[in-house]
Amino acid sequence: MQKSSIKIGVLCMILLLSFTITAESQIPRAYGQGDGVMNMKNDFIEIVVNTSDDATGRFAVLTTGGDPERTDDDNNFLIYGLGKPVTSYTTIRIDKTNYVFGGQTSKRAGLTGNYGKVVTPPVQRQDGIYTAYLYGDVLVEQILDLTFSTTTGQPDTAAISYVVTNQGFATRDIGLRIVLDTMLGNNDGAPFRVRDMAVVSDTMFAGDDIPAFVQAFDDLLKPAVMAQGNISGPEVSRPTRVYFTNWGSLADGVWDFNFQPGRDFTRTGEFDLDSAMALYWDQEPLRPGESRRYVTHYGLGGISIAQGFLSLGLSSVNKVEMAVNPVPFDVVGYIQNTGDGIAHEVVAKLLLPEGLKLVTSTNEKFLGKLQPGESTQVVWKVVPTGKAFGSMKMSMEVDAANVELNTVSRNIEVTTPAKLGLSLSGPTRLNAVEEKIYPEIFEVSGTIKNDGGSTAYNVALSLDTKNFKLAEGESKTKFLLSLPPNSSQSVTWKISTLPEPGSMYPSGKESVTLTAESTNAEIPNQKELDIQLPNLEPKLWMRSVYPEPRVIADNLVLYIDLMATNITGLKDFKIELSYNPKILQFLGWRVGTQIISQDNDQLKRGSIIVSDPYEANKTGKLIIEGQVMDMASIAGSLAELKFVIADKGLTQIDFKSVTLTARDRVVNAVGFEIDVR
Template sequence: MYFSKRIIFCLFGLFMFLALVSVQATAADDFFQNVDEYNNLRYGNQYIMIVINQNDNAQGRFAVETTGGAPARENDDDKPLIYGRPNPWTSYTSLWINNEKYVFGGKTERRAGKGAKYGEVIKPPTVEDGNVITTTKFGDVVVEQILTIVKSSTTGLADSAQIKYRITNNGSESEKVGLRIMLDTMLGENDGAPFRLGEDTIDSDKLYYDKQLDDFWQAFDSISDPQVTSQGSFIGPDVTIPDRVYFSDWGSLADGVWDFDFNPGQDFIRKGEYETDSAVAMYWVPEIIDAGATKTYVTKYGLGGITIVPGILSLGVTSAAEVTLDQNNNSFPVVAYLENTSEIRANDVSIKLDLPAGFTADQSVKNIGNMESGGISQLTWNVRPLDLDNLPAEITYRVTADATNTDSNQVERKVKFLGPPVLDADISLMEKVESVAGKLEPNPFRVQAEISNLGESALYGVESELIFPPGLVPAESEKPLKNLGNLQSGESLKVNWSIKALRVEGTLPFALKVSGLNGFEKTIVKEIELPQLNPLIYLKETTGKVDADYYSIDIVAANIGQADNISFDLNYNADKLLLTHVSRGDFFVRNGKFLPFNRPQRAARGNLHFNQDFPFATSNGIIATVHFKLKDPEHGKLSISDLKAVNELGNEIKIKIKNISEEE
């Protein structure tokens, strides 16, 4: 009889796991959006949806609810995970800006954030590329709330809400900014379920610092038959580790915009009332954000994945479905939950973790002792590979629960190992850049970087910064740093910059710095080719106010920075033009003062001879403007000849001539 029960329990657990995998493989990533009767914007898929308040009262606040919920459960459809009916208002985000405390989004007179300071909502909730974006401005500090649906670490399904805040300092001075995200969690109808973090069951006020946090916390009402299982993430490749986390009652957190009435060990009884009401607040301490810089914070909350086999000792096991390990992150947690569903005490209970060859964990067997009827225990292991460089594609581990007076139970669960993100990039010109009259056209011009992830795992919170070589600068209003979101395995993203060239040419190296959450950084160096800018002197008709009886031309130089002396003849048709005077060009005017300028000599009729020194570092400009009175409506041909240029060492420099009769 014992053997039969054990087989039945294992087969049931295997069936639940296979059903989950089957749904995961076939589920379509279809998303919907609509506006409900209470003017909430709803964005979701077959598992969960995010509900965002569009009304002026508490605009931008959000809730999370299930739609179809977990595929293996039929009783978790249409359940709240963050309270928000009929309109979200109980969860809110606070900002600490230069020692002042503010609330994100629209004002409210309700309890959560009542009487607080608010900014200006400059962008109401808007769906863009799968993200719901709301933007609030606090002086020079602009904060974007970006909500989207992403995969849960433990289910592997798109059943979690990613909650991101991007803070940009648009001012000219640095700002000190901190962030608090407070979530009014709820499990269906249960507003006070305990939080489970590592081996801790949290049912009263408790504070954790960053070094004390586990990868995730979960909440559920029962192991044998959970109605809803929720999960929040603290550590991982797609989240920003908070500096502090408070688990407390909602009333205290609602009343305190930043600081609040915190009493360690006090039950989650809503402050001023008599009902249980739990909430969680994540803090990121204030940091300096330089002028023009951006800081991003990310967390996740949604459904949790637990592989459960019911029984007298109901056993649930969870861990990340996919793991990327390296020298800095060389282990992953396994969490086991055990519930005594019998009416008797279970004696001498123990739980054992069985790992495949090549993996280890401290204290694989853990003794719980006696468990009273209805008791729940939870245990954790940190699993490590013996050789990080030779990881299998996947492993299966087993957790077994035993007691001396009940049947045992066991659960198996799989973990996939993925390699890290591997990035490559290509940088190219988006338009043909040519040398026209000694200058680049167009200028500014556009370049595009295509960034590809050739690795097995995604990179989250991607930012790309183009580092310019000398002589190239961002065009007006262009920012070198761009936020790109997430870069999945096998995916490519394109990002553009507008660039202005300052007298550069040829093969130019660009450094593309790509960074992601949790310290990921890679610099990729690529080259682009700009046309050569040869030294040039050309004639150009003077623009501006024109007298019908007079005619003027500019003698223009481009890229002659190496020249120390230039001589040439200007030839014109003296039968059609009468020379009146020659004025110096902007080459010989600096800071409102005239620089030495050699007046040209009339060498012969229809000829002016220029012999000019250029002892100053200027490459482009007008050498002189020559003015004529028209003898004939047709001014005839003008040209430059006998040009000679030398550098400061007396070596000759080749300078191209372009006369006015030639095509541009």
């Protein structure tokens, strides 16, 4: 008996001790830098990143002060991470291989995944906590930062971003999955609130069914922490699929996982409720040199609450932006029977101000009866009308046959539309240097300004260069993503003045045109920049190859290029030059650039015949006859001529006769004057 009683006593002590540890373990401790973690925080929330050797780069999110109007949500988890965060993790799928972001782990979450090489361990930067890893030739960067909530309007949300860059030479199929081990203080199994659904079992949303946001809280009388994840919208990347399930299944499957619709959130292999969510961006090709950004937000949610027999909650974005084609947004109403009896014939009604209207046909929702403790939720699609702007109030009234009316109100700001304007600057005149337009590359700068009250999204600037062409590596269209109110942004294009092969330089007055697009703003008036260009005529002329004559064997030798510029379709030529042999003595020649062409890495040379120097110097007449091989070029030399300076005096090398086979019928031939002193 004594032995048995001892066993029972020990067992009871163990159970009591185990319970105590479990309860206390959910309370976040105070994190400190250099404690195997790195953190950034404000008065609302804190982001904690694991810097230890196990699961480097993984993160947790918790409240600091939380909602400033409440004290019961301080120092609670939003994304779990007791000690050093390990349970939330990200998978990068490259072709058919799954890689886990960050350092290797000995823990359950992501244990079976492949891992890469660290490029930059967690480091605090101006844009947040930055970590980078390399997976073969694919660079993945994680940036965690604090941002503003769409429902509270406060900086109480974690922005979770990944940038994936293909640094290789082959296109790769890239996908991304983010697993968030969600938690509400000590509640690890609270339902996810999605539109008019309370999700308490394995559920998936895809395509158009993906909500703008998901919220989580336990009850309206004492909601503890109110969490919110922004899944789609202008500041986040809409995933392909979103799953709500138990954390154990997601921990064990680094991409595919055990998903059973209708199964509750009991952790796989254990007995506790443990909810989690996974956001999938399915694989898409990523070409060499390209980058792709994935962004999601998770933090505190904004819910206006009115308590009573029927306790109410009302949630929506805190700011809506008027646009050309305004996007409807969700207004979610929560109703919970917190009384001691059944509420019969419950009806919820949404009341909207002048600046908002329903997309759906009715503002009433008939909910039937609610048992004590039972809760439900409703959703309306609402859109701004453009008839009123500024701060306004919307309300939800809930009535029942046997319960008095209760009302909850929520303020929302409707901003004026984005108003875009353009300006374009650059040179208004280009000059000619050696029968070419100079400079060969010039820049123009386009600026877009938003003078409206709303952010302009998916902004793109395009430059039409007409008879010019963009410099190598330039893109006609440049994307700015978003442009906040009362801000501007400039971009620059490099433009080449070189004509297409076989074409002439443009002349006279040319222009470039700047246009802009945005998905939610009116298209602004285009801007043109007129540029005056020189008129370049077909011409034969000569130039000195070097600034000064060269000394060869005690002789001063003058090198002269015989140039043919802006002559289209030049095939062959016969040119007779005259010069004074008393001052200049023809020494020799070298083939010009237009006599040679390159085809498939092979050089081809046309025929060329030049007078013998001895015969030429007798008469002062020099004949050059040849075939042009580089017919696509409109500027180059036909021959390089060498003359020995024999005496002092003023002389000239003149064109005596010219015969060309070309499309241009009139070609100006200009001689070359030499003053030897």
